[in-house]
Amino acid sequence: MTAVNLPNVLTTLRVTAAPLLAWALLTRQLELAFWVFVAAALTDALDGWIARRFGLLTPYGAVMDPLADKLVTLVCVVLLTWLEVVPLWLTLALVVRDTVIVGGAFAYQRAFGEVHIQPTRLGKLHTSVAFALFAMVLAEGADYLDLTPWRQALFWMVFAFTLASGVQYVVLWGRKAAQASRR
Structure with a gap:
C-alpha cells in the first residue's frame, strides 16, 4: 500500500480551490x-515546509506547486480585474511575467532538454507580496479592512x-540557455 503524500494532497487541494474561488468571485461572495x-x-506555505522538513519532495510537487500558485493567482487577479477592483495594468504585468516564465521554461526544455x-x-x-495584496483586497471586499489610503501604493509595489x-528570471534563464548552447 502506498503512503499518502500530504504535501501533494495540499497542492492538489489548492488546484481544486481555484474553481471555488472563481465561483465565489463571480457571484460576488467576497467573504468566501x-x-x-x-x-x-x-x-502553499505548509506544503513546501512539510515536503522539505520530512523529505517528501516529489516530481509531482515540484511541477504542480508552482502551477497551483499561478492558477490561484491568475483566477484571483483576472476576476478581481473583471470586478474592477484591481487595475488592468497590474493584471497584464502579472500575466505577461508568468507567460514569459512558463514559455521560457518550455522553450528551454525543447531546445536543451530537462x-x-x-x-x-x-x-x-x-x-508572497502578490498573495498578501490579493488577500488584503479580498479582505477589503469582505469589509474586514479599508485599503483606501494604501491601495495604489500596494498595486505599484506588487x-x-x-x-x-x-527580469531576473529572463536573465537567469538566458544565461543557462547560453551555457547550454555552448556545450
Whole structure:
C-alpha cells in the first residue's frame, strides 16, 4: 500500500480551490473568496515546509506547486480585474511575467532538454507580496479592512516586484540557455 503524500494532497487541494474561488468571485461572495484564498495561501506555505522538513519532495510537487500558485493567482487577479477592483495594468504585468516564465521554461526544455526550475528568493518574495495584496483586497471586499489610503501604493509595489522578478528570471534563464548552447 502506498503512503499518502500530504504535501501533494495540499497542492492538489489548492488546484481544486481555484474553481471555488472563481465561483465565489463571480457571484460576488467576497467573504468566501477571501477565506478560500487565505486557505490556498496557507496550504502553499505548509506544503513546501512539510515536503522539505520530512523529505517528501516529489516530481509531482515540484511541477504542480508552482502551477497551483499561478492558477490561484491568475483566477484571483483576472476576476478581481473583471470586478474592477484591481487595475488592468497590474493584471497584464502579472500575466505577461508568468507567460514569459512558463514559455521560457518550455522553450528551454525543447531546445536543451530537462528543466530544473528553482524559484529564486526574489520570485518567492514576489509570490508572497502578490498573495498578501490579493488577500488584503479580498479582505477589503469582505469589509474586514479599508485599503483606501494604501491601495495604489500596494498595486505599484506588487508591480515593481513583478517587473524585477520577471527580469531576473529572463536573465537567469538566458544565461543557462547560453551555457547550454555552448556545450
